[in-house]
Amino acid sequence: MSAARVAVVQFPGVNCEAESVRALERAGLAAEVFRWTRPARELEAFDAYVLPGGFSYQDRVRAGVLAAKDPLVEVLAARAAAGRPVLGICNGAQVLVEAGLVPGGGEVRLALARNRMPARDGYYTRWVTCRVERSPCAFTRHLEPGALLPMPVAHGEGRFVSGRRGAMAKLAAAGQVPLRYARPDGDPAESFPDNPNGAEEAAAGVCDARGTVLALMPHPERVLDLGAIARTTGGEWGRRQREALARGDATALADAPGVGLFAGLAAHLEDA
């Protein structure tokens, strides 16, 4: 049986397409970069889609919003409505939110607003801990709820927020916040720097009700190998990394937490 095909959709300014392809291939999927210059209808030949990180249209007007108006996204919306999985990472998440694909329904229901950080402003990059929550999300549902995943964030506009009071809490209660920023002890991170941008409900990712479209601010495609994890990482993943390094495995190419999300996509596609 041939591997499922995944399009890594690249708008001008996107710069994480190569590592996204590698991450998908690591999970046994057939991935290719799909540039914005191709006819939109060719997207229909793929089984799933990843919108990688970067700076689509140089973040002009507002991160993700110009790409969200692109005809390619209309095709993605139709495919998503048909149940095809879509993962937006960082800038890709901003596109999905501005396009109304997350949390779903087509209406713009959230923002990924400018980071809110004490005594600083702008772009911020840091290793964070994400906690897996109970969720129908196709990318995380095979992961143990409560599991802690170290991943890097790198963004200036990553604060999940709704203008409607209580809306983010309702999404969390419905399982549409599959990953939350956590403190090292695993509790949700309500404050900086464990919550790196001030996101409501400490949301690191938000999915649609069906769980097949996920907008995720951290970068799982940058954490494919144990050796890629920050040396300061604690917990289970830090222990695994230290053990690998102690064995003399300097590159520590064993699977790291980012692989799990792409493996979840592969499992979902196999089940479908």
Next chain:
Amino acid sequence: MSAPAAKAVAHAWVALKAEDPEAASAGAVARANLAAAKGLRSLRRYRVFELRGALPDPAEIEDLLHRSTRFYNPSKETCRVRLDDAAPSPVGPGEAVALVVERGGDRRPAAERWWRHEAGGRIEVREGTAWVMGFEPGADAGALAAELATARDRAHGLFCNPHAQEVDVVTGPPPLDHWPGARRKRAPGRRAS
């Protein structure tokens, strides 16, 4: 330095000297994909600062803004200061303006500290983005600008995500006592939406 005036408000409109790539992209995407932008003839972007407090005379305000790195870069940008609603404006006749600010994030404390250090007075500094839109003759510029201002879905709105930003749409320049999201007395008769 002249004595600070009584409480006052000034708006400083900052624009790139070169063609603005952000406005070019926004205009192209809007015209291609949003029905309300089919008749959009021109689109310009300005960074707008609201200065509120005990302000010196206009020439000194302009000098302070020019000297500081907190407001604009005179090598590549121009700045026009408006101290009353009758002052010349970068907004042309019949044009509409969507003034967008980050909700709860429009204050500029570093600029306020700089001002206090240089001018000795305490003022509040806020920053927003003005999108100045010109439409085909006969079009209802206010209504079309309002339609383009607030992002509702993929086919409607662009400049403001209402979940994180505030926007006011006016025809002509925004009155000085007019700032999105601010609970202040509004100047009457200018607001389009």
